[in-house]
Amino acid sequence: MKVGSCALLALLVTLLSSCASLPENYPRTASTSSADYASTTIGAYFEKASAKHPNQSGFAIVSDGRRAVNARIVETHKAENTLDLP
Numbered sequence: 001m002k003v004g005s006c007a008l009l010a011l012l013v014t015l016l017s018s019c020a021s022l023p024e025n026y027p028r029t030a031s032t033s034s035a036d037y038a039s040t041t042i043g044a045y046f047e048k049a050s051a052k053h054p055n056q057s058g059f060a061i062v063s064d065g066r067r068a069v070n071a072r073i074v075e076t077h078k079a080e081n082t083l084d085l086p
Contacts, residue, residue: 040080 037043049058062068076083 034081037081042075042078042080 034040034043038047046058062071
């Protein structure tokens, strides 16, 4: 009976604490973008691709982990100015 009461209490505490809200005012880091992105190799490539496919984002979900890591490695090696990785 005591174990069941402790488990129920632990479950109740977990459920109540999971409903807590995040603070609204927290320190945020300002983000910027490069104005001369088209001067880089990758920027020029995507500028041409964007012109060929107007109103399309170019966003794609990569479901295979190996392909996703390889894509990130290639982006890192090809970067000329900055890396904006989440």
